[in-house]
Amino acid sequence: MCCLICTFLLGGFSISNAQQGVFNEPYSLINIKLFDEALVAFERINYFSEDDGLKTEALIQKAECLKQLKRFKDAEKCLNRIDLSLLQDSISYNVRYQTALCAYLGGNFTDAESYLTQLFFFLPDSKLTYASLPLFALVLNELQKWKEAEQKLIFYALSLNKSDSLTNQIKSLYNPKKIPKLKNMEKAELLSTIIPGSGQMYAGYFWEGLGNASLQVVSLGITGVAIWQKYYVSSLLVGYSTFFRFYQGGQLRTEYLVNKKNYELTRGYNDSLKPLIIGLMD
Secondary structure (H helix, E strand, O other): OHHHOOOOOOEOEOOOHHHHHHHHHHHHHHHOOOHHHHHHHHHHHHHHOOOHHHHHHHHHHHHHHHHHOOOHHHHHHHHOOOOHHHOOHHHHHHHHHHHHHHHHHOOOHHHHHHHHHHHHHHOOOHHHHHHHHHHHHHHHHHOOOHHHHHHHHHHHHHOOOOHHHHHHHHHHHOOOOOOOOOOOHHHHHHHHHHOOOHHHHHOOOHHHHHHHHHHHHHHHHHHHHHHHOOOHHHHHHHHHHHHHHHHHHHHHHHHHHHHHHHHHHHHHHHHHHHHHHHHHHO
8 A cells, every 4th residue: 555655746837946945944844754843844835835836745745744743644645735727727726636536545535536536537648647547447336336446447558568468457357246236225124124134134143133033032932931920011021122122223223233244345356456456556
């Protein structure tokens, strides 16, 4: 993941050596790993400068500091402060790409997809934007849009040498037989409602489901015995109330276990795809 945390390329702004001198302080702080102090210095430059180029560079470098501190959500917010209409295409691409990267690293996958979609819309030059396709695939993987991710990578492979071998490798990784079959939440909840414990079994936790079902059967048994002995109030307060708690708890547990199982399946599969995709980003 460290290779994803790359630096910005600022080429495109015409900033004189004298203007660059205002960054001496924050750069010196970065050199001695005082990133928090550098953040303040970059924000000061952005606030007081009247030059759009300096303001933009200050925000870019501030975002880079935030990335070094692994404060990816704050870095994303910082980059969103930049007026993209002022930037040349190459700079706009880098800012948009880094915004999507920060969103991805911060776990904000839906917004990361949106940033990348906008990148391709506003910068249609494929020679400029094709390098973002591996990141796009990583984002789509997290959103369980595996077929779309495969298409992005195949399109990227077409721009590289030896594309046939790479394309075959990509198709192999995204083989439908390898894509995880996720558990259906509605089906699990329906099973749990009709047959106590079956939803947990469907989620892949057989013994837990069996245990939950057994406890509910015992609770109903106690209720039946109490009614047979004419302890009607006791059967309601003890037997049935216990059964209802286990029944309701089983349904809530089913929802948790389905989400857990789907996360494990998704995480395992996506992690198996990362070495190839990250290799393409180097």
